Amino acid sequence: MVTPTETRPLPAWAPRAGYWCEASAHTPGARTIWLNSHPANSPRTALRWLRSRVQDVTDQLDRPYAQPGHHWLTDEAEHERARTTLAHGETYVLTLHDDTTRYVLSARPTGGTR
Structure with missing residues (x-):
């Protein structure tokens, strides 16, 4: 499911040209755990990073919860979007x-x- 969310400010050392990619986990009690981040030079390389992280997350989820991620990984129309x-x-x-x-x-x- 694609949903809008609030993103945190870029770190001071983040590149000022290109794209910034992030992965985080939000647990009960409003705890946020930063999982990973990555600078990318283009939308294509940003998407490549997102694909890799989605695979990592879905690998750790039980099958019913992993299904949306598995679907997203093969959804070329959504990747183009x-x-x-x-x-x-x-x-x-x-x-x-x-x-x-x-x-x-x-x-x-x-x-x-x-």
């Missing part, structure tokens, strides 16, 4: 969840994009 969203200077967010945790994976422009 993600690339277009990023190319137009907007943030792309994918949210996966299980019983207790919400996983938020996002990519967003950092400034001057190519």
Whole structure:
């Protein structure tokens, strides 16, 4: 399921041109756990990073909760929408969840994009 979400400010050391990708987990009690982040030079490389992280998350979920992630991994139309969203200077967010945790994976422009 793709849903909008609030993203945290970019770290001071993040590149000012390109895209910033992040993965975080949100647990009960409003605890946020940062999982990973990555700079990307293009919408295509941002999507490549998102695919890798979605695979990592779905590998750890029970089958019923992993299904939306497995579907997203093969949904070429959604991947094209993600690339277009990023190319137009907007943030792309994918949210996966299980019983207790919400996983938020996002990519967003950092400034001057190519």
